[in-house]
Amino acid sequence: MITAGIDIGSTMTKAVILDTDQNAVLASSIVETGAEHRTLALFILEDTAKKAGLSCGQVAFIVGTGYGRLNIPFADKQITEITCHAKGVCHLFPQARTIIEVGGQDSKAIKLTEEGTVGDFVMNNKCAAGTGRFLQCVSETLEVSLSEMNELALRAGDAMPVSSLCAIFAQQEIISALSRGTPVEVVLAGMYGGFARKILTMANSLRIEREVVLTGGTCKHAALQAAFRRELGFDVLIPEEPLLTGALGAALLAGKYGGRLSREELEALQLRRSFTSVEIS
Amino acid sequence: MAEELKNTKPRTGAVKTTQTCHEAGQLIKKFNADAVRALQEGSPVAWVMVSSMMEELCAAMDISPVFTENYATAAASRPGGVKMLEVAEGDGYPQGICSYARVGIGHAMLRQQCGCVQPDWPLGGMADPTVILGSTNVCEPRYKWYQQLRRYQNVPYFCGEYSMMRLQSGVDPAEVESYVIAAAKKEFLRCKDFLVKHTGRKFDESRFMEVVLQGERTRDAWWKCEEIRRAVPGPMPFEDMIGCFPIGFMYSAYPESEAFFNKLYAELEERVAQKKEVGPVGEKYRILWGWGIPPYGYLKLFNIMEEYGAIPVFGTSNTCYGKYTHDDFGSFTDPVERYLVGQFRSTNHGMAEANAMHVTQDVYDVIRFAKEYKCDGIVMNGTPSCRFRTIGQMAAIEMLKESTDIPILIMENDMADPRAINEAEIRSSLESFVQVVDTAKRRREGN
Amino acid sequence: MSETKGLARVNEMLSTDRFARAKELRAAGKHVFGYVCCFAPLEMLTALDIVPVRLLGDPNEPQTEADKHVETIMCSFIRSVFDIDLKGCFSFLDGLVVPHSCDSVCMTWGIWPYYNDSRVFQYFLNVPHSATETGEELMGHALQDFKKKLEQFTGKALTEEALRSAIVRHNRQRALLRELYDLRKDPVPPITGTEVKQVLIAVMSLPVDEGNALLEEVLAEVRTRASQKAGGPRILVYGPAMDNGFIDLVESCGAEVVIDDACLGTRFFSANVEEGIDPYLALNHRYLRDTKCPRTYRRPPEEELAPGQTYNYEEDVELRLGHIAKYAKEWKADGAIFYVIRFCDSHGFDIPDARDSLKRHGVPVLVLEGDYTLTKEQLKTRIQAFLEMLDQ
Structure with a gap:
């Protein structure tokens, strides 16, 4: 399953796209958070997906975390950064x-x-x-x-x-x-x-x-x-990239919660998800 | 702890003026050493809260007291004090609670971890207690702290219920004295029974009467020293008295304490006769330390004041507990009653006047001492971790403005948490304050 | 008098003016006294036909008046009460009763009459700090003094008959509140923690008999209605105040607050005033000995201990704090959240033991510290992370 974790921190916003079957990070991004969280979340997801050679629509489950986690309207679940950092770090350092x-x-x-x-x-x-x-x-x-x-x-x-x-x-x-x-x-x-x-x-x-x-x-x-x-x-x-552990954890947890859904439920989720394309200047 | 000693910061303690005052530290060290020796010899040691109705009882029963609040003031200006605070906070005690208690609890936690006190702790740590004696008199930390000590150290705890010994505003001491003393006496005797049981020491009434009388003599000797400080120029600044008053306050039962204050008085008499001034530029302004526990981590602030010619000629921090009224206690033949009535009346010495003026006793003390000591300015210090000695200072300024126009400064620095002291701000606010005091003084004198 | 009943009445009171009824009574000539905390003997007021109403702060009101007159390094709850009093929120009262609950309350009392002496009757009740023999003796004197001053004020005698009747009626209120709380033991409670808090505030703003009638309506209503939430982790909340929206915040994160150890909660009603014994001794026991607030010192009996021996610490903690774990067990709490107001010495010193006592009983604990006014976003993250932890 392809999952994404987006971590909107107070200073920096991070995203990770994960292939849970291969247990591999396909791509990641780090940008400065500004004031506009919603457009930023979409921007970073698109950017990271592009790096991975994918489109946003191919992501099965998305978890949002961080200070701005409530401002990711297309996230399927929002989880606190505490739980996400724990997951990410534990993955890197058992x-x-x-x-x-x-x-x-x-x-x-x-x-x-x-x-x-x-x-x-x-x-x-x-x-x-x-x-x-x-x-x-x-x-x-x-x-x-x-x-x-x-x-x-x-x-x-x-x-x-x-x-x-x-x-x-x-x-x-x-x-x-x-x-x-x-x-x-x-x-x-x-x-x-x-x-x-x-x-x-x-x-x-x-x-x-x-x-x-x-x-x-x-x-x-x-x-x-x-x-x-x-x-x-x-x-x-x-960690090699200390900024990414939250987003990594979020992507891993996306695999956990997405994994509980049937294929039909996941498809329905993807269809329901709405990405409004907004220009970022 | 060794790395704490690499202190690249300049010293924060106060430089003292009077000679006798240097002996105060030695005397307190001796009392603490007595407690350590007592412990080594298998004699009982009690940890005691000050003004808890139990200091004299311990003395009469040959139980060595250790004053844990006093320890925290010493730890505040020494490496290792901060470590104790951090350790206590690590167990979940919030930073907002009494810093004396956090030091004490940190000490107990470290002692539990290390098995015994370590020589590189402030003052070598406190001697282990045989019993701990808390009190509900004055404030809550004084009974909650010792309750918490038992989380780390299994030791019998007597908590004296004396919460009415210090009255609230509006209460008439005469109306309540008889039943407060009756209850206090029963509590006192319960404490005595507790001590007999857990230390094996005996209580002898006539011995206790001796101790009570000694206590009265020591405090009278102490107060003579306080009263001579009315002289102009002031012979003894507050930072000196900070070092001395524990002897009158906590160790009044010992003849050495009376001798100490007699010696101090002689020195002060001479200074007054010779009109000796305090400070590098002499006495230009007389300042009252009106309210609040001084920041023990930065007593140097008094020297800073003195650099500008502002001499802290008197301080009220402990007048509410220490001063005996000049009532005649001769009518009390029962030493316990005599003792308790003395404590009660001195603690509430200004209540009747304060009630009549519709102010708190603390405010009344500031008003009268500012007058008696001819002060040009008042400095107060709010300590963030102490409700009891801070809440009401702002209100006090408003009440004071009705009877005096001398300038008042409030600072905010903690008493035993050096991390909550702002040294740079202290200097700049004192410097500005002295200018304000100068302007006000010139105006009063018609210049 | 309002026409609405039950929860609708509660809602109406809290969204308009919870003191509307009290003001009506005051205008009709009844004495209405405000009190803070759980130590004022309400029965003595009721016995003299004085309506006692509980004073609370306003967490949404910036403490602009308090800022002019009193320091910030104190309990922000009582500071808020003081603040809104100076703004006239309690101007309808003709009396104020402040017990010696804690240092923050006590020190605020020291300056309160200076800033507001409009009330004819302003009284500081000298509740001692210890639930011991001496404490009981001093509490007895405090109650007698209170009686004397009340009689002087009202010009009436506080008769034993009136007092016993008041005790029965206030005990009835406590029993009704316990019934309400028992409903929350259900696997899916028919009433939320937020609603219970609202009911408590409403009841504490009314004369005891009207409060009892309201409670009976609420109970009848709640027993027959469908459950209110889909369920979520069952939480015990611990701390002072709790009227500031904390319970609402916890529930908005998806939890169900099923039980508490709080001043605006079980401490108010957990124990009855014993009927059938001397009423002043009964009041003494109920208010000093039986109010499980951390400001009261208590210890296990020690007469039977040998020299040098002291009761073990676990026994001591069990006596002081054991009721919290009992509540958690009886109400099947999945976790506990503490909200301790900054600068609260009473609760602050107890945090390690209260926390560890619950943990020993298998109840995970989240300890939060903050002001009376909540910083909601920051708290939400912590609460949510804790709930996620429980869900793992």
Whole structure:
């Protein structure tokens, strides 16, 4: 069966098309989310289907997930990103027991059961601290690009983590440290350390168990990966494309729910599905 | 924990002025060391809430007290305090609840994980308790915290029901005193029975009377020091008294405490005689720390004030528990009654006046102390994890404006959670506030 | 007086003005007092022909008045009650009874009369914190003081006869509410959690006898109607308040809220006032000892313990929180969702034990924390993920 998973996140939108019989990802896409979710969802599905050499109509079952999951009118089911990330990560890393996902505007920790299902989870989306947005703010304040920040921090290694709970306080702490003459590499390493620590404090309530997998766009920063390793005291696993685990999980779950339907029911679903073609400028 | 000690941040504690005050820390260390030694010798140790009607009882029964609230204030400015907070939060305790309790619970959780306290913990950790004594007096964390300690440590817990010892607005203390004391006395004796049972120590009434009288003497000596601080220039800033008042508040039963305050008084007398000023630029403005627990993770804020010539000449944080009225307790022959009446009347010392003015007792204290200590400005601090010492500050400002026009500043920084302290904001708000105080003072003096 | 009955009446009250009847009575010269929480002895008010109405906040109303006068680091529920009081929502009352429930309520009381002293009778009921001997003694004094002040206010004696009659009628209400809740044990409950919440609010806005009559109508109606939902995971909700639309939100995600441990819920009616004993002792027991709110300290008896021995922790937790797992079992809950209001010390300290107690009994738990005003999208994701977890 050909399935699709669409993950509309606050910053990035991702799609995966899967052939469940071959257990192969046929194509995937990552684009920036903007304000218009509905047209974006169709656009990314069409784009990904094209890459796979298919048309949208050939997709048997579609699952929508992410922050904007309610804005995918043609999705056959909408499932939370927690369940989808768990599914996607478990597929890539069967030995995973704890997932830490750092998104653009939220962060989550998910505990997996031995069967690979969600055992428990915890989320933070109340404030910027511990999310990609915080790093964005620091980058703008210091007028240093995200990749430069990452490079600089990696040079420093170990440093006293920034302690503040609040993103605004943390920024002020960073600025104070710089004005005291602390080298910028040390300050940034401390920032990543504080960042990891804040997320781990949240995750600790789940009783972190190995293997730990990091996902989400923000974890592409090597400095953040290093900070997590330091704070945890052991290595972490990172998918090749950390942004796609949600969409992958959604596509896999599409296979599960689509698989429960008969061929007639699937055909009827495909016929009923309405894609309104809209031009995206 | 070792990596915590690589502290690249500058120190956050306050630099003290008076000489005697440096001995306060030593004395408290000694009391804590006594508890550790007691434990090693097989003698009982009690974890106690302050102002819980049980500190003097422990002293009279030779049970070493450990004050866990006080421990949290020390942990707030030391590496390892944050770790304890994080550990407690990891078990599901929300960040909004009392930070003293989160430190205490984190300590208990770590102790359970490690098997015993570790030397690199703040102050080397707290000595294991034989019993824990909570109280419903003052606020909820004071009985819920100890209830939760038992989740990690199997230890007998007595929770004293004293919620009426500190009255609410509008209640007339004279109307309720007799039945509150009657009930409190029964509770006190139940606590005594509990301690006898679980520590094997005896309770001797005459010994307790000695302790009560010692307590009265210590607190009187403490209050003499508070009252001499009315002098202009003020001889002792609030950050010094923060270091000292635990001795009067928690350890009043010990003769060393009385001796300490007598020594402090002598130093203050001399400072007053010589008109010695506090701070690098002297005393330009007199500030009242009007309300709120100070942020123990950044007591340096008082030195910052002093840089601008604003001297915190007095603070009300603990006046509501510590001050004995000057009533004559001689008519009470029963030491338990004498003790409890003393506690009740000092805690509610301003209720009658406050009720007459239709303000809360806390507001009344601010009004009178601002006058008595000739203050030019009032600083308050709201602590996000403490309802009891924060709610009402904004209202207080409105009530105060009816009787005073001296400027008031409210800050918001937590007492024992250093992550919820905004250092940059403290400096900038104090700097601006001093300018406001200066303008107001000139206006009052007709300049 | 309204002509509609049963659930239609409930609906009418909640969509127009739940206090319409209370205002009518007040205009006709009856005393109407507002109260908060579950500790005010309503029987004593009813006995003096005072109508007690439960005060709640408005989660959709920005707390603009409260913002001027009181800090944010407190329970946003009582802050909302205070806020809408200053906006005149309760101006029809001639009395206010505030018990010493918790620190947030207590500290709000400290400033409340300063901002609104329009009510002739404003009373702080000094409910002690412990369900112990000393607590009982102090509660006895509190009730006697309350009696004295009520008699002064009304100019009437609070007779034992009137009090016993009031106890019977309020117990009747509790029994009717328990009957209503029993209906929710059905595999497909004939009444939703949202509807039950609405019924509770309506009943708490009426004099006890009218509330009882309304409940009887509702029960008759609900017993004979078809089930309301296709079914979904059966959920127990736990926490303070619960009048803010949380139950509605959980049900909108496809679940069925079948039972609760909440202030606007079982805590209000789970235990009767014992009839046949001294009425003040009975009230004392019901309100202090038997209200299972986390603000009350209780412990297993310890007289029989040996020196150095203490009751085991599981026994302690069972006494304080065991009723939650019992509810979950009796109502066959598939999972439990906690909604703890930020800055609530009473519930906050209990979270680990309440959560673990349920988990030990095989009930998965989702712990949520937030303000009285809900951030619906964020909560929906968490609730939905939890329901998906239950469905796995």
